[in-house]
Amino acid sequence: MLGMGLFLFACPPGAGGADEGPGGKVPLIYCSDLFHPPDDPDDWFDLATVFSIDEFDIRGIVLDQGGKQLQRPGRIPIEQMEAITGKKVRFALGLPDKLKSPSDKGLDQPERFQEGVKLIISALQKSDGKVRLIAVGSLRDVCAAFNRAPRLLKAKVERLYMCAGHSDGGNEYNVGLDPHAYVGAMRSGLPMYWLPCFGRKPFVSKWGFRQGELLDSWSLKMQNYFAYGLMRVDPGKVDPVSALDKPIPEDVNKKVWAMGRAMWSTPACIDAAGRTMVLTEEGWRALPGRGSKAGNRVFRFVPAKVRVSDNALTRFEDIDVSSPEPNMHVFRFEGTLDGYNEAMKESLEGLLKNLGR
Numbered sequence: 132m133l134g135m136g137l138f139l140f141a142c143p144p145g146a147g148g149a150d151e152g153p154g155g156k157v158p159l160i161y162c163s164d165l166f167h168p169p170d171d172p173d174d175w176f177d178l179a180t181v182f183s184i185d186e187f188d189i190r191g192i193v194l195d196q197g198g199k200q201l202q203r204p205g206r207i208p209i210e211q212m213e214a215i216t217g218k219k220v221r222f223a224l225g226l227p228d229k230l231k232s233p234s235d236k237g238l239d240q241p242e243r244f245q246e247g248v249k250l251i252i253s254a255l256q257k258s259d260g261k262v263r264l265i266a267v268g269s270l271r272d273v274c275a276a277f278n279r280a281p282r283l284l285k286a287k288v289e290r291l292y293m294c295a296g297h298s299d300g301g302n303e304y305n306v307g308l309d310p311h312a313y314v315g316a317m318r319s320g321l322p323m324y325w326l327p328c329f330g331r332k333p334f335v336s337k338w339g340f341r342q343g344e345l346l347d348s349w350s351l352k353m354q355n356y357f358a359y360g361l362m363r364v365d366p367g368k369v370d371p372v373s374a375l376d377k378p379i380p381e382d383v384n385k386k387v388w389a390m391g392r393a394m395w396s397t398p399a400c401i402d403a404a405g406r407t408m409v410l411t412e413e414g415w416r417a418l419p420g421r422g423s424k425a426g427n428r429v430f431r432f433v434p435a436k437v438r439v440s441d442n443a444l445t446r447f448e449d450i451d452v453s454s455p456e457p458n459m460h461v462f463r464f465e466g467t468l469d470g471y472n473e474a475m476k477e478s479l480e481g482l483l484k485n486l487g488r
Contacts, residue, residue, distance in 0.1 A: 147419040156188035157263055157404055160254055162225070163246075164195035164268030165205035167371075168363035175208050175360050176479070177267065177396045179353070182212045183482045185418065186404040189220045190254040194461035195268035196308070198227030199242035207371045208233050208360060213276070215487045225272040230309075233315030237275035251276040252283065257473045261289035267396050269308035272296060274313045274315040274473040280294070284321060288303055291321045292399035298330030298461070300446040310443035317439040323459035324402065324432050326447075328395050330367045336395045336430075343388030345480050350488030356378055359385045373485070398430050398462060414477035429474040 161181055165174045173390055181187060194205040209222055225247030226237045226289035239249060251272060257263055266273050270293065275325075277284045293316060295305035305328065306313045317323070326336040358364075361376050362383070380386075396431045401408070406417040408429040415429065438447050464471035 141440060151420055153322045155186065157186050158190050158254075158258055158260065159187045159403065160193070160251055160262055160264045161189065161190050162193040162195060162264065162266040162268065162270075162272055162347050163205070164204040164305075165192075165208060166199065167207040167358050167360055167366070168252055169206065170205060171393075171452055172357070172361055172406050173394050173396070174205075174267065175357060176392070176394060176483075177400065178208055178212055179356070179486065180397060180400045181265070181478065182216045182218060182402060183486055184404045184406070186406070188364060189218070190221040190258065190262060191250040192220055193247035193272050194222060194224050195225045195247075196227060197224035197247065198253075200224050206354070207366055211359070211371050211375060214375060215356065218418075221250065223247045225269075226275060228275060229269075230271060230290070230311040230315065233311050233318065234278055235275065235315075236278045237271070239278075245340050247272040248276045248279065251470065252280050252425045255280075255283055255287040256285060261287055263290045263292070264288055265294070265396070265399050266405055267294045268305055268348070270305070270312040271309045274309075274312040274319070277319050277321065277471075278315065281319075284319075287323050290403065291316070292326065292396075292403055293317075294326045294328065294336065294396045294399055294465060296327045296330075296445060298327035298334040298445065301329060313443045314439055314441065316339045316432050317437065317445075320458070323437075324398055324399070324462070325435075325437065325459055333471075334469060335400055336391060336462050336464075337398070338395075339391060339393040339473045340472075341388075342392050342478075344476065345483070346388055349484055350481070350487035351379070351481060352376065354383075357478040358383050358387055362423075363388070365456065369403045371379050375481050394475070394479075397479055400482065401478065402430075402432065408474060408478060410474075413481065415474040416481040418477040428465055428479075429471055430464045433463055435459055435461040437461070 151303040163174055192201050223246035224244050226240050228240055229246050297303040349465045409418045436457050
């Protein structure tokens with residue numbers, strides 16, 4: 132089908148590792164459909180992961196779907212993570228409505244929800260060097276920011292990690308939130324690192340675990356952080372920050388710990404930080420630097436040629452080396468799905484186990 136297709140090329144040696152920014156820090160803008168109560172609690176795990184990585188210099192967080200944020204504020208888990216880690220971040224509400232076209236700037240949407248796009252542009256303007264973006268959710272604010280300031284984004288965005296889409300022509304939830312934004316982002320020409328949520332294996336980033344496998348060993352504050360969101364606690368009745376030090380609710384094992392959790396964005400956080408998956412005596416860990424041997428690589432991003440249709444569908448086709456130059460990198464896990472799943476679970480345990488202690 133013309134105008135569609137994802138074409139893979141061989142991966143060059145060392146692909147997948149990210150370069151550190153000035154001073155050893157990686158400037159990061161994080162865009163997320165983060166809510167309280169959560170739509171999907173994986174966003175709460177991803178937020179904790181971003182806060183846990185010391186290499187990140189978080190320049191701002193954009194809270195996706197700004198109108199929905201008024202009823203289910205994503206600022207609550209942010210404030211909790213600030214209290215747990217001592218880090219302070221700037222955050223802003225994103226555009227509330229779907230874009231009207233892939234080139235829509237979103238300028239006709241209410242002023243109170245323009246701050247997310249403004250944050251992206253302002254953070255890039257103020258940065259001396261390049262910045263990395265991780266976008267989970269509708270991609271609306273990233274697309275609108277590009278449409279308003281394409282030269283700025285092409286000059287200052289070092290990598291855009293996009294956690295959305297289907298690698299083999301199917302529909303996907305994040306794309307459905309704003310199909311025009313997805314098409315606009317995919318066609319932007321920005322240095323894309325694409326993590327399809329579903330599709331043809333091994334080109335899917337999904338993995339999962341039972342929550343009690345990890346939460347049992349984490350600090351009281353972290354256990355309360357997840358219990359607060361997953362048990363949908365009313366912030367009008369229980370203060371989010373003071374709740375972090377309360378005894379764990381008696382029914383948490385049944386309501387929270389026993390639940391399964393699907394995840395998608397952890398590899399984006401690890402790669403954007405320049406960390407490498409290394410097999411240690413404690414299991415797989417996402418460690419600073421590039422010290423792992425080639426056999427220890429759990430996932431990588433391979434050069435690819437991606438074409439997206441006007442109705443926001445992508446397909447995957449193998450072609451030979453004479454094909455056009457790649458226009459982005461696409462995620463792939465190495466080895467078996469079970470091996471990838473176990474490695475990601477162990478690495479997340481290592482990233483979050485010391486938060487709040």
